[in-house]
Amino acid sequence: MALEVGWGFRAASLSYQAVGFGSHHWLAEDARGNRLFLTVDDLTAKLGRADDSADAAFGRLDRAFRTAVALRRDGGLEFVLAPVLAGDGRVLHRLQDRYSLVVHPYLADCRAVRDGQFETSSDRLAVLDLLTALHGARVAPGPLADDFTIPLVDELREAMRQTAEPWLCGPYGSSARDLLARHATDLALLLAAYDDLAVRVAGRPDRMVITHGEPDAANVLKTSAGFVFVDWESVLLAAPERDLWQLAERHPSALAAYSTATGIDIDQDALALYRMWYDLFEIVGYIALFRQPHADTADSAESWRNLQHFLRPAHRWPGLLSGLSG
16 A cells, blocks of 8 residues: 555554545554544646646646645744655655545644634634745745646636537536526626736736645644644745735735735735636636536535526626726
8 A cells, every 4th residue: 555655654444534625535543543644636636727737737736745844844834734754755646647645644633613714813813923924934845836827717718608509417517507608798807807917916926925825714723732724735936915815805904914914015906816716716617517427416516506606707896897898
């Protein structure tokens, strides 16, 4: 087994952990009760463009997890839950051509934030302090730079051109097609607005810092020693607003607190860009799902509800779209 060969860990038991989204997780325990947390990723699910490859996806994951190791080991950021290195120094192991394995310490005393929100103002300030430390870190190897790509956005554009055709691929195919057709004009405006914002934000390279990418309540765990950040696969060199927009959605005062702590003025273009990226990323994923064969499952039903939430450009971006269409 890869775990024993690479990490010298002989698992007496493996139990699947239904946590997170987009990866597969197991808890490994040896005969002495030592535990490790294993994550297996499907590399084909991490392709960003039509010409992308599993090898390139593996390389991006490897760079991201090496950055996490450097942040903890060399940058002294103890809140970074970095992978456990294999005996040969690797952070990522290739399982066949399609899958990768990364191994993390098991946190026995952690808990996710309740209801997806930080519970108190002191918790929010503590997380903001950690983001400030992360954004000030300089390590090698550092992360890849954000290229502002929305993975598989070309497939969304293709789907927008095919709304006159039947999507007979499952119970939600026709409904997804009809929803996309109703909002196709507004969605095209949103995509154009995103491209314009990306050009403006990319033109300010001096503002780029190391960002986690998803420092929300699902990836910030509370332990007896304080908060830890998990899931470093999305780490990038990017504008600081990449880590701030979601916190600011619920707690606008966080932006002023961040500026006071860092001396960095908030860029409203970047703030809008990353919120827009998230909307478009969600839409791309759900449209891709419903254009493929799918069954009527609880996951499909939840995905359909989510698509209806995000695929409302005029509702979610009223000022922006009215300005563009006018």
